[in-house]
Amino acid sequence: MTNLLSIDDLIDSFTIYLEVNKNYSKGTVEVYNHTLVSLANWLKAARNVIYIENVTANDLQLYLGTLRHPNIINNSTSNKKHPKAGDLFEATTRARIISAIKQFFKWAVRQQYLQYDVSQYIENPKLGVRLPKSLSLQDAMKFEQAAAQRKSKERDYLITTMFLLLGLRVSELVNIDLLHFNNDEGTLTIIGKGNKERRLVITPKIIRALDNYRPIRYDILKKRNKVDESALFISEKRGQRLTRRSIELIIEEIAKEADVRANNNKVTPHKLRHTCATVLYNDGEGADLLAIAELLGHSDPKTTTIYTKINTEKMRKIVSSNPLEST
Incomplete structure (x- = not known):
């Protein structure tokens, strides 16, 4: 095992890995980075967890429970209430977030920053078949x-x-x-x-x-x-x-x-x-x-x-x- 690095430091390394090794597009890398930074901030504030080896499957499950629509529509100047206030994010959105988290933890194990991948216990939400929206x-x-x-x-x-x-x-x-x-x-x-x-x-x-x-x-x-x-x-x-x-x-x-x-x-x-x-x-x-x-x-x-x-x-x-x- 290497010296302990904070989750924030690992996110920076993982982001470079996505850009250089995986050749992901700039937009995709930004989405991954935003997802993991949000997770890291929550772990620090709510669970007092800074290092990846201290993250538990229960921490991740609790975090997923926070993925809900805000009470107020973002960027609203009139404090308009969000129509889905308090509801869980849609299954497809949660699936994308879980995918980013799982890829991050698998990478950390391969790089020997982590011995055991606790993200494997997180189940993906069941996705219904959605027809693609298109013009006639x-x-x-x-x-x-x-x-x-x-x-x-x-x-x-x-x-x-x-x-x-x-x-x-x-x-x-x-x-x-x-x-x-x-x-x-x-x-x-x-x-x-x-x-x-x-x-x-x-x-x-x-x-x-x-x-x-x-x-x-x-x-x-x-x-x-x-x-x-x-x-x-x-x-x-x-x-x-x-x-x-x-x-x-x-x-x-x-x-x-x-x-x-x-x-x-x-x-x-x-x-x-x-x-x-x-x-x-x-x-x-x-x-x-x-x-x-x-x-x-x-x-x-x-x-x-x-x-x-x-x-x-x-x-x-x-x-x-x-x-x-x-x-």
């Missing part, structure tokens, strides 16, 4: 039409088509550089999770949208004296690479202008990714699960089986609509 085919078409009418229509339409036709993650889209396109082959190289590359075929529709956007992009960069900028998607004001948040806001604005929602939920880049997969599976020709998994960059094809649930629900509605059902 008709609403996806309305969304595209709205994007094509915006002030920055060339850029925003290309963003929209790449989400809907390629099923990209927002982190993948913002990291695209112009040189990632191979015009001769008609392909696009995407840098996915864990810096894994995958090569996607771009469609004639995407190529047309890209050709329309290129001169607009060049004019912006020329005005800003930044013609060497490598990013595909740039801001009009500064000529800099768009951020994840910028993309999210653009998608929200387009959805509002198109007056569409994803299963009565706010439209986000991830829901456009789901839309791509569900439209392909339900309405595309010859799009089997393995092909969709490869397109989306799923490391485990089993992840893609969630889209088969859409078809089941579709069938359920059809069968239930039979007039004989109500006789």
Whole structure:
């Protein structure tokens, strides 16, 4: 065993491990770090525990019981009561937190900062099958039409088509550089999770949208004296690479202008990714699960089986609509 280090010190080392060894994205690393810092702060304040070897399974179980919605909505200036005040976080949220804690403890054992992993006794919450929230085919078409009418229509339409036709993650889209396109082959190289590359075929529709956007992009960069900028998607004001948040806001604005929602939920880049997969599976020709998994960059094809649930629900509605059902 090495000399004792505080949990705070180990979190710093674990964060570097996630960045350097696991190649996790910046956003994922920040989520892990925030989760573990919250745990460390609670252990220190509520249980007077500073070192990982003093943490018990009971400590972890008690901490999980504190994961509840606050009484007041965060960042609320009117002290508005949270609709789920005092309720436990949703099972999916608790599962993500437990996963981060378990990975941290397993790492500590491997690094010999800890002899025994007490986190193994913590059970994961039972997760119900949740259907991915997505736009209908008709609403996806309305969304595209709205994007094509915006002030920055060339850029925003290309963003929209790449989400809907390629099923990209927002982190993948913002990291695209112009040189990632191979015009001769008609392909696009995407840098996915864990810096894994995958090569996607771009469609004639995407190529047309890209050709329309290129001169607009060049004019912006020329005005800003930044013609060497490598990013595909740039801001009009500064000529800099768009951020994840910028993309999210653009998608929200387009959805509002198109007056569409994803299963009565706010439209986000991830829901456009789901839309791509569900439209392909339900309405595309010859799009089997393995092909969709490869397109989306799923490391485990089993992840893609969630889209088969859409078809089941579709069938359920059809069968239930039979007039004989109500006789």
